[in-house]
Amino acid sequence: MSIESKPSPRPASPADAPLKGRDKKRDWASRLVVLLPYLWLVLFFLVPFAIVFKISLSQTVMAQPPYLPVFDLAAGWQGVTNFVAQLSLDTYTLIGSDDLYLLSYLKSLQVAAVSTAILLLIGYPLAYGIARSPRGLQPLLVMLVVLPFWTSFLIRIYAWINILQRDGLLNDVLVTLHIVDKPPAWLSSDTAIYIGVIYSYLPFMVLPLYAVLEKMDQALLEAAADLGCTRVAAFWRVTLPLSWPGVAAGALLCFIPIVGEFVIPDLLGGSESLMIGQTLWTEFFSNRDWPVASAIAVALLGLLLVPILLYERLQRRALAGEN
């Protein structure tokens, strides 16, 4: 990115230099531009994480707030040392030793990995088809893919409950067509979770893929064809390698939030094996165990740190590419 590589703190135009008074004013205004969102994010994004981390090292008590130790500034230095001495890794030992938590993590990873793979299989042909349709039609098709994303998540999941319930439409169709004799229970199963996840995240997969495929130079495919490459071979050897950034962006954009998904497994899934988002929710709202809930959040974040950093790099590089 050319802005990144500039050595001066702000891009100075030649006319700027002699106008000292204006320069000062500009400094003040430009500092505010950075400071305002910066402070907001520090206060409401970074500090909360520090608090989560701190509480994950606390112990659960029946009190308000339901954890110990509470930071006591009034007690001065003594308070600080007491506070530090009372911190413990108990919650992490608990999460590490109880199978419940480990299984939740594994289940979340499994659901996210399998759904992301299926999303790629469905999303790629869809994005490819849109990118190959007539230019004038493309904005409309993109809007049709995005529109469901603008409607509520909850509504889209709810729509599937209508269809998947035992006397719902899917079973009606299956029984009428004599595909099954006895209507199976779709709800409260992993199948339902997968359907819900794939349905909800499809736009997230299609958009980055489309963005890459649409920019691709058609001449490359023609060159491949001229050189005797079949359409299928050209896809594997030209299109797919070139669309790799879109594949990576789409996969990360889906995988990361799916791991922490709560609403979909809660409404569509069964109660025997929970995803980690549900476990966190239950620990917090039902068991009122804030330290354990915080520890789960920290562990979940640790798990997602690598994919999140990868995603950020991609995002920054994509913006740099546009520049």
Place this chain on the structure above:
Amino acid sequence: MRRGPSIFNLASVGLGLAFLYLPIGILVIYSFNASRLVTVWGGWSLTWYRALLQDEAMLSAAWASLRIAALSATAATVLGTLAAVALTRHGRFRGRLLFSGMVYAPLVMPEVITGLSLLLLFVALNVDRGFWTIVIAHTTLTMCFVTVIVQSRLIGFDRSLEEAAMDLGCPPLRTFLTVTLPLIVPAIAAGWMLAFSLSLDDLVIASFTTGPGATTLPIRIYSEVRLGVKPEINAVCTIMIAVVALVTIVTSLTAKRGALRHDRAEGLGTQV
């Protein structure tokens, strides 16, 4: 010569769109079902819409959601636009890496983590939870989406316009207000819309940061849905879908017209 779409292309687009729209279509149709049983078709009727008008709890939840969405989207648009300007126009500044990290991370952060951490902050600060805490939480979540949208617009347009204004002695703030801002207004509007609909949609973060007396529409719907499918819920959802669809179509049409107009003004005409 570009090759036209193949049968495979047509089929994948057709099937993909059918998959996306069939469930919503079924939901909309069944909201006009006269039967109390959700799965039995009893003819067309507006019964459930009438029932909805009597549902005080649902209406007040909807009103609360709309107010929260409008307030948080506005705050998020201001903060998000500032962040986008900071990231694209300020080159290097101290803590830039942390700043851009904080801007992109919320986009993919699982909602349970964001919700939990904000709640614990409000508890630590001893703030009464309710309407305003949800507004703050949603502002934090949605400003990052605004930043990404505005940022890509800021990167996309011709910087020589700003430079020309400044070369002619226009102070930076005025340059921003008279040159930059009009150019990025479509992106800002799109950002506001996205922030508004994300806030209207959010269940998880609102559930964590809400307090007594502040029930949003998703929280209300969620508690009803857990008890099973109800025709009234079909009706609420249909209204929400209609509103969102209408607003999206109107915005994209006006944004397109605006984009065309100023492309012509810029004499570029390269953007669609």
